[in-house]
Each structure stands twice: as structure tokens, then as C-alpha cells.
Amino acid sequence: MRYNFFILFFLFLGQENHSSEPQRRILKTPLKQSATSYSVLTEIQPESGPLTTPPKSQEVPPGDPWTPTANLKILISAASPEIRNREQKKGLLDRSEIVETKHCLHEHLSGDEYEKSQPSRKEKSLGLLCHKFLARYPNYPSTAENSDICLDEVAEELNVERRRIYDIVNVLESLHMVSRLAKNRYAWYGRHNLNRTLQTLKKVGEENKYTQQIEMIKKREYEFELDGDKNEEMVTKPVGPNEHSEMCFVELPGMEFRAASVNSRKDKSLRVMSQKFVMLFLVSTPQIVSLEVAAKILIGEDHIEDLDKSKFKTKIRRLYDIANVLSSLELIKKVHVTEEKGRKPAFKWTGPEVLPDTKPVTTTTSLIPSNSAKSKSPKEQCSKNLFPSRGKQSFTRHPSLIKLVKTTESDGRKIHSAPSSPSKTSTNNDENSSSLPSKMAQLAAICKQQLEGQSRELKMKLTRSTLECKLTSSDESILKCEPNTTSSCQTPSLVQPLGVLPLIHNSVSPVMLPQTHSAISYAIYLHPSHAQTVTTLQSVPCPNVTGTTSVFDANSKIPFNQMTTEERDSNTGEGDAGNLVAKERQVTKIEFTPERCLKRSQALQENSSIKKCRSDEKSLEDVYTTLFPSGYIIPLAQCTQHGNKAIFSNKEKSGICSLPHMTYSSPIAGVVPVTASEFTAVNIPAFHVTPLKFMVSPSSIAAAPVVNCSCLNSSHSNPVQNPSSSILNFTLQHLGLIPAGVQVSPNPVLQPVPISPKPEHASPVSENVSLQQGRVFKNESQITECDLNGKSGAVIPLQQTTVPVKPKEPQPVTENFFRTPGGPNAISRFASSPADSDGVDGVSRGNLFAPQRKLEVSEDQL
DNA sequence: ACCTCCCGCCACTTC
DNA sequence: GAAGTGGCGGGAGGT
Numbered sequence: 001m002r003y004n005f006f007i008l009f010f011l012f013l014g015q016e017n018h019s020s021e022p023q024r025r026i027l028k029t030p031l032k033q034s035a036t037s038y039s040v041l042t043e044i045q046p047e048s049g050p051l052t053t054p055p056k057s058q059e060v061p062p063g064d065p066w067t068p069t070a071n072l073k074i075l076i077s078a079a080s081p082e083i084r085n086r087e088q089k090k091g092l093l094d095r096s097e098i099v100e101t102k103h104c105l106h107e108h109l110s111g112d113e114y115e116k117s118q119p120s121r122k123e124k125s126l127g128l129l130c131h132k133f134l135a136r137y138p139n140y141p142s143t144a145e146n147s148d149i150c151l152d153e154v155a156e157e158l159n160v161e162r163r164r165i166y167d168i169v170n171v172l173e174s175l176h177m178v179s180r181l182a183k184n185r186y187a188w189y190g191r192h193n194l195n196r197t198l199q200t201l202k203k204v205g206e207e208n209k210y211t212q213q214i215e216m217i218k219k220r221e222y223e224f225e226l227d228g229d230k231n232e233e234m235v236t237k238p239v240g241p242n243e244h245s246e247m248c249f250v251e252l253p254g255m256e257f258r259a260a261s262v263n264s265r266k267d268k269s270l271r272v273m274s275q276k277f278v279m280l281f282l283v284s285t286p287q288i289v290s291l292e293v294a295a296k297i298l299i300g301e302d303h304i305e306d307l308d309k310s311k312f313k314t315k316i317r318r319l320y321d322i323a324n325v326l327s328s329l330e331l332i333k334k335v336h337v338t339e340e341k342g343r344k345p346a347f348k349w350t351g352p353e354v355l356p357d358t359k360p361v362t363t364t365t366s367l368i369p370s371n372s373a374k375s376k377s378p379k380e381q382c383s384k385n386l387f388p389s390r391g392k393q394s395f396t397r398h399p400s401l402i403k404l405v406k407t408t409e410s411d412g413r414k415i416h417s418a419p420s421s422p423s424k425t426s427t428n429n430d431e432n433s434s435s436l437p438s439k440m441a442q443l444a445a446i447c448k449q450q451l452e453g454q455s456r457e458l459k460m461k462l463t464r465s466t467l468e469c470k471l472t473s474s475d476e477s478i479l480k481c482e483p484n485t486t487s488s489c490q491t492p493s494l495v496q497p498l499g500v501l502p503l504i505h506n507s508v509s510p511v512m513l514p515q516t517h518s519a520i521s522y523a524i525y526l527h528p529s530h531a532q533t534v535t536t537l538q539s540v541p542c543p544n545v546t547g548t549t550s551v552f553d554a555n556s557k558i559p560f561n562q563m564t565t566e567e568r569d570s571n572t573g574e575g576d577a578g579n580l581v582a583k584e585r586q587v588t589k590i591e592f593t594p595e596r597c598l599k600r601s602q603a604l605q606e607n608s609s610i611k612k613c614r615s616d617e618k619s620l621e622d623v624y625t626t627l628f629p630s631g632y633i634i635p636l637a638q639c640t641q642h643g644n645k646a647i648f649s650n651k652e653k654s655g656i657c658s659l660p661h662m663t664y665s666s667p668i669a670g671v672v673p674v675t676a677s678e679f680t681a682v683n684i685p686a687f688h689v690t691p692l693k694f695m696v697s698p699s700s701i702a703a704a705p706v707v708n709c710s711c712l713n714s715s716h717s718n719p720v721q722n723p724s725s726s727i728l729n730f731t732l733q734h735l736g737l738i739p740a741g742v743q744v745s746p747n748p749v750l751q752p753v754p755i756s757p758k759p760e761h762a763s764p765v766s767e768n769v770s771l772q773q774g775r776v777f778k779n780e781s782q783i784t785e786c787d788l789n790g791k792s793g794a795v796i797p798l799q800q801t802t803v804p805v806k807p808k809e810p811q812p813v814t815e816n817f818f819r820t821p822g823g824p825n826a827i828s829r830f831a832s833s834p835a836d837s838d839g840v841d842g843v844s845r846g847n848l849f850a851p852q853r854k855l856e857v858s859e860d861q862l
Numbered sequence: 863a864c865c866t867c868c869c870g871c872c873a874c875t876t877c
Numbered sequence: 878g879a880a881g882t883g884g885c886g887g888g889a890g891g892t
């Protein structure tokens with residue numbers, strides 16, 4: 001009997017692989033293209049070897065799924081339903097025969113054998129089941145094909161409970177790959193709608209500020225690490241403006257749910273979770289999301305009070321379910337991020353790059369986060385203005401409202417809906433890869449526009465605007481809120497509601513304080529964790545990311561540090577352009593005022609052992625350099641060339657840019673008071689991975705353009721060339737600060753030993769990382785140069801907050817930052833140590849204040 | 863011990 | 878009331 005199975009299985013394989021047309025016609029539902037089927041089957045039966053020799057189950061060591069016995073198991077579990085299906089239709093077998101076959105199998109095998117012949121747990125996984133499910137249908141079904149899915153049929157053919165099919169279908173539904181037609185029946189759309197859906201999800205995710213939420217969660221995790229159990233509630237506490245939001249299912253026009261039952265459970269359903277999960281990937285850079293963060297965000301959005309462990313576990317379970325299906329769709333891939341805490345499961349987006357939707361009307365969802373309308377902060381007001389035309393903010397998902405609108409639109413849209421017009425959607429994202437040249441051109445244009453606009457703007461408002469605000473100049477939509485942003489940046493009295501504030505900061509942002517309090521200009525560096533990092537790997541706040549967003553376009557580059565090589569590779573081309581707009585937008589949302597910093601600091605650190613914050617403005621005056629729990633106030637005048645020199649030389653010594661492993665330091669910093677002299681004295685290995693953010697005094701005009709050149713940097717095609725240097729010169733020339741043809745050395749000090757990306761190249765880190773890092777350091781150099789040139793601009797290590805700075809006077813707070821291996825004393829040791837030959841150590845040592853998390857991303861087979 | 867996630871109970875919804 | 882859906886969490890297989 002077992003032989004019969006193998007024979008039938010081969011028949012099955014042959015049919016699948018060749019996928020003959022007659023065969024397709026026989027089936028009620030369209031078969032997937034042979035390629036896919038083949039891959040699926042390959043997975044099911046990969047190189048199993050001599051199938052002609054039926055294995056004896058006893059001889060096979062258990063546990064190896066690809067042993068002969070495993071083949072048998074697979075045969076039974078996977079092939080049998082298919083065989084039955086096909087043979088049924090061919091009239092060779094009927095159901096009774098199948099049953100009989102199974103029965104015979106059972107009889108022929110002993111209890112133990114039969115037990116072993118049963119598919120293992122793995123072979124019954126949802127992922128594999130989903131593979132089989134997907135193999136039944138074409139990616140892009142034609143309209144001629146009958147794409148109805150009968151759940152009963154499928155369940156029977158796949159030999160699973162219908163319950164499992166629901167799991168799959170629900171996720172597919174969230175991507176609009178299927179839609180429910182009626183009881184027990186679904187329509188298969190394949191991937192026709194996928195790109196639209198992803199675009200929409202990305203947009204909604206951005207609007208929902210998932211990036212910031214991720215950021216906050218990571219920050220809180222870090223704080224939790226620092227402060228122990230005390231802050232547990234903070235760690236799990238939902239964050240962001242969406243605390244009270246119940247984001248609902250995002251629908252596409254023409255894809256509305258037809259069953260009320262579905263609608264009634266939408267809010268909790270796997271569908272919504274799935275969409276949110278996908279959103280997290282789409283708004284993250286790199287597109288890696290850990291289950292933990294995802295679960296927290298999803299929980300946070302539901303109910304703040306339901307933060308017990310069981311809820312969390314349940315969420316994780318559901319996320320696994322979703323992830324399995326998404327993995328089968330090849331949209332995500334399982335990876336692991338390794339940090340100090342240990343190895344954490346995460347998933348990496350491997351689906352199509354999702355470009356910002358340029359045609360909002362066609363992809364506008366009928367749903368928006370319900371909280372949108374609730375926001376009243378200036379920030380939210382500003383945010384509202386970003387999407388005035390869409391009117392989405394005015395909607396909440398009320399079924400009656402939505403249905404009213406949809407019913408009128410639906411029919412018409414359905415006519416044009418993707419399922420019936422594959423060619424239309426096929427031009428979308430799936431072909432994104434082919435649009436790279438245009439993307440690059442677009443990117444270049446954007447950068448150019450930015451540069452020009454910024455230069456102009458800089459001259460006019462140099463002393464008034466933050467660099468971040470200026471960066472927005474190229475973003476049309478952001479411009480609308482610029483007055484707000486600008487004024488808020490300058491108006492210390494403008495205090496952001498605490499609940500919203502943390503989410504506003506996408507990056508550590510230097511803020512120019514009006515020199516009303518003292519003659520000293522201050523740069524305030526907010527907590528890096530609010531920076532754009534978001535994207536990043538689970539609970540691995542990356543200083544690079546957090547610190548540089550607005551200045552060095554860290555969004556697009558720093559995250560590279562955290563990417564796997566594969567990811568970096570895939571991102572280099574398409575990612576930058578695609579993410580640029582979003583990144584810029586995020587950058588422009590930064591609003592800082594001293595009070596905000598203080599308030600925010602208070603809020604964030606309230607339960608923290610880090611209580612260093614001087615939360616009155618007086619401190620700004622009285623304290624040379626005032627410590628902020630989440631940032632620094634650094635008198636620019638004190639950030640002397642001297643200090644920078646020390647830093648740079650140190651970096652130089654330490655082989656700075658080396659970042660061989662996926663090792664990242666935490667962005668969390670800023671709790672250590674740092675004076676200029678301290679900076680000077682400190683050796684900062686952390687600079688290895690710490691992008692700089694620098695402050696520009698009103699009189700300094702050279703630095704700002706450099707800052708604004710981040711986009712240029714990002715588009716720079718030559719990773720070896722020092723982009724910052726070129727940009728610096730270009731900018732200076734552009735601004736008329738130096739005559740054309742004159743080249744300014746970024747850093748005379750370092751000139752003899754140009755900061756070379758070589759160390760980075762030597763490392764496993766990709767060129768992107770190297771470029772990024774090289775750029776960062778060059779920027780530092782540039783800043784130094786400006787300072788040297790007598791401009792009062794100063795370079796302030798942004799994440800230097802994460803820099804190992806040993807406080808002159810021991811403060812309790814700082815203790816928290818010396819938990820990293822080596823302890824407080826290690827600072828001096830590290831400081832005095834020569835360049836770290838290995839970038840990893842350098843990084844680790846450098847981040848004495850940060851949760852020294854060694855982050856490694858490994859990819860697993862799901 | 864922890865990670866994964868299958869499995870099926872059972873509440874809710876629809877027919 | 879039966880059938881369809883799907884939330885949910887126990888607990889077992891896998892690592």
C-alpha cells in the first residue's frame with residue numbers, strides 16, 4: 001500500500017510540475033503556476049532521494065523530517081489529499097477508496113508505525129499548510145478562471161480542519177488576496193491586490209505612527225533594563241497617540257467584507273492583527289520586526305489594561321500564526337536578533353518594496369485610525385494638515401458610514417478592481433525592481449531640490465529654524481506645518497502634551513535655544529530613542545539610527561547596520577528611494593522646545609532611576625552643561641575643536657568605522673551630564689557607531705547645508721568616495737562661502753589619515769554601512785572644520801550621549817549606564833585603549849551607557 | 863527551559 | 878437550532 005502512495009505521489013508531482021491545462025480545467029479552483037507549485041512541492045519533498053525504495057519507518061531515526069520515513073509521512077500528509085482530489089476527478093479513485101487506503105495503511109502498520117507515519121507536528125504546520133493552500137491557486141488568476149474557494153473542499157483536500165483554513169484565509173484576507181463571498185466560500189484574487197494593499201497599509205501605518213511606537217517600546221525596554229522591574233509597567237505600557245485607538249481593518253475599494261459577522265469581529269480578528277503586523281514591517285527600516293515589539297504594539301493598541309502575560313502570550317501565538325502565512329507568501333522571513341538579552345525571534349520583510357502611494361485616491365482605505373480625530377496637539381494638528389485632501393482624518397470606521405460610502409463606490413470600483421484586471425495591478429509593485437533608475441532619478445531630484453531649498457532657506461532663517469525644520473522644505477506636505485514646527489522649535493513655552501510628545505521625536509534633534517538666558521548657545525539633544533530608529537531590530541535601540549535621522553538621513557543608512565547582508569543588498573537600490581519621502585516626513589515632524597525636552601524627560605524618566613534631569617530652565621543657564629534624562633544640553637561654545645579633536649583622533653585611532661558584526665549600541669543615552677571638557681577628555685569608541693548630530697550656531701552657516709546634504713549622501717553612488725567631503729565643498733560653494741574650485745578639507749586633523757571606509761569594508765558590514773559610517777565621521781570632521789574656521793558652529797556628538805563619558809562627579813544615575821561589561825571603570829580603560837582592532841569591541845565598549853546589545857540577525861528557516 | 867504553534871474548545875454570528 | 882467563524886489558550890513537539 002505504501003508503494004501505491006509513492007506511485008500516486010509521483011503522479012501528483014508530475015501533474016503539479018507540468019500543470020497541464022486540462023488538469024486545470026478539471027479543478028474547480030485555478031491551479032497555481034507550475035513554478036510555484038514546484039517550489040512548494042520541492043519544499044514538501046525536497047531531494048528525498050530514492051523514493052522508489054519505500055522506507056521502513058522503524059529504521060528511520062525520528063526527528064529528521066527528510067528521512068525516508070519523513071517522506072512517507074509527507075506523502076501521506078501532503079500528497080494524499082491532493083492525490084485524492086485529482087484521482088477523484090480522474091475517476092481513478094473515489095473517496096471510499098481513499099478512506100480505504102488510509103484504513104489499510106493503518107492496518108498494515110503497527111500502532112507505532114502508524115503513529116510514525118502520521119505527519120509530524122512540523123509537517124502539519126500552518127506554514128506548510130499555507131504553502132499547499134497557495135499552491136492550489138495562481139498568483140494572478142485571470143478573470144476567466146473560477147476563483148471560488150470552498151472552505152470545506154479545501155479543508156478536506158488538504159486534510160485539515162476547517163479551523164486551520166480560516167487561519168490562512170483570514171491572513172490572506174487581510175492582504176486582500178481573498179475575500180469572503182458567502183458562507184463557506186471565498187473568492188481568490190491572488191496577488192493582484194497585494195501591492196495596493198501594501199501601499200495602503202504602509203500609509204496607514206505611517207499615519208498611525210507605528211514607527212514612533214516601535215521606538216517608544218524599544219526605549220522603554222531599555223529603560224526597563226536600566227531600572228529593573230520598577231519600570232515593568234512602563235515597558236509594556238502602550239505608547240503613542242494610538243493608545244486609545246482601535247485601528248480597524250483596512251479595506252480596499254471593492255474589497256469590503258460582505259458578512260456582518262466578519263465586520264463584527266474585525267477589530268480583534270486575525271485580519272487586523274495581520275495588517276498591523278505588516279504595517280510594522282512597511283514602516284520600519286530595516287524592515288525587521290520582532291515578535292515582541294509587534295505584540296506589544298498590538299496589545300497596546302487594544303487595551304492598556306490587558307497587559308498581562310497571558311495576553312502577551314496569546315498575541316505572540318497569533319503572530320506566529322500570521323507570520324507563518326506571511327512567510328508562505330514570501331512576504332516575510334524569519335530571522336533572529338541576538339542581543340544581550342538573548343536571541344529573539346523576529347521577521348524580516350522580504351516582500352515587494354512598497355513605494356509611497358502616489359495615487360491616494362485609488363488606494364485610499366476606507367478606514368483610518370480612529371484616534372486621528374482625537375489628537376489635538378499642535379503636532380497632531382500639523383499632522384492632520386499633512387493629509388488634508390484625503391479627508392481620512394474625518395472618518396472613523398463606523399460600519400454604517402463606511403457602508404454608505406462604499407456601497408455607492410463599491411460597484412463601480414469593482415468593475416475596475418484588480419482581480420478582474422490583472423494587467424492593471426501588475427504594473428505596480430511587483431515590478432518595482434525595474435523602476436530603480438527612475439527611483440534614483442527621483443531621489444536625486446529630491447535631494448537637489450532639498451539642497452537648493454535648504455540653502456535658500458538657510459540664509460533667510462538660519463537663526464530661527466531647526467535643521468530638522470529646514471529639512472522639510474522639500475516635502476510639500478510637511479511644509480504646511482512648518483510654521484508650526486518652526487514656532488514650536490523656538491517657543492520654549494510651547495509644551496507638548498506628554499502623551500504625544502515622545503512620539504514626535506523621530507530623532508535626536510538639536511535645538512537652538514534662543515539666547516535669552518545666556519550668551520551660550522545650547523544644543524539640546526533629545527533622547528536618541530525617539531529617533532527614527534524605529535525600524536530597527538527588536539528592542540535593539542540603535543544609536544546610529546536614533547541620532548542621525550534628521551541630519552544624516554540615518555533612516556536610510558544607519559539601519560543598514562542592522563540589516564543582514566542580504567537585506568542590505570536588497571535595500572541599497574530600492575529602499576532608499578522608496579523610503580525617502582517617508583523618512584523625510586518623519587524627520588520633519590520633529591518639534592523641540594526646551595520645555596518639551598524637559599517635560600518629556602520628566603515623563604520618560606519619572607519612574608526611572610535616572611533622575612538627573614534638571615527640569616527647569618534655570619538649569620539651562622546655571623549649569624554649564626545640563627543633563628537631561630534623555631538628552632543633553634550642550635553649550636555650543638564649549639564644544640570646541642579641542643573636544644572634537646580628541647574625539648576624532650580617538651576615532652581615528654580606534655578604527656572607528658569598524659563595525660564588523662551586527663553589533664549595535666543603544667541609543668538610549670543622555671543621562672550622563674557631559675561637559676565640554678568631559679567630551680574632550682573622553683575617548684569615545686562609541687563613535688564607531690554613533691552618527692553625529694551637530695549644532696550650528698546662528699553665525700555658522702556652513703554646517704547646516706552639510707546637514708541638509710544627507711539626502712545627497714544617501715544617493716551617493718560611490719561608497720568609497722567620501723560623500724561628506726564632496727558635499728561639504730559643494731555646499732560651501734553653493735552657498736557662496738567658498739569660491740568654486742576651492743576645496744575645503746573636512747578635517748585637517750584627520751586629513752593625513754583620511755577616514756577610510758576600509759575598516760568597514762573589511763568588516764562583514766556591507767558597503768552601505770560603511771558609507772554611512774564614513775559619512776558620519778566625515779560630517780563630524782566637517783563640523784570640526786567649521787569650527788576651526790572660526791564659525792561658531794560646533795560638532796556635537798549626537799548619540800554621543802551614548803558615548804562613554806565619565807562624569808567628573810560620580811552620580812547615581814550614571815551607575816545605570818555602566819552596566820555594560822567593563823563597568824564604570826571601563827570607561828577610562830576603553831578610553832585609553834588604542835583603537836579597537838575589531839569593530840565589535842569598539843562598539844561595545846563605546847556604548848557604556850547604552851544597553852550594550854549585541855545584535856545579530858540570523859535567518860532561520862521558518 | 864524556552865520557543866513554536868497545533869489543536870480544539872467554545873462563544874459568537876449567521877443562516 | 879444547526880452551521881459557520883474565529884478568539885483563545887492549553888499544552889506538546891522542537892530546539
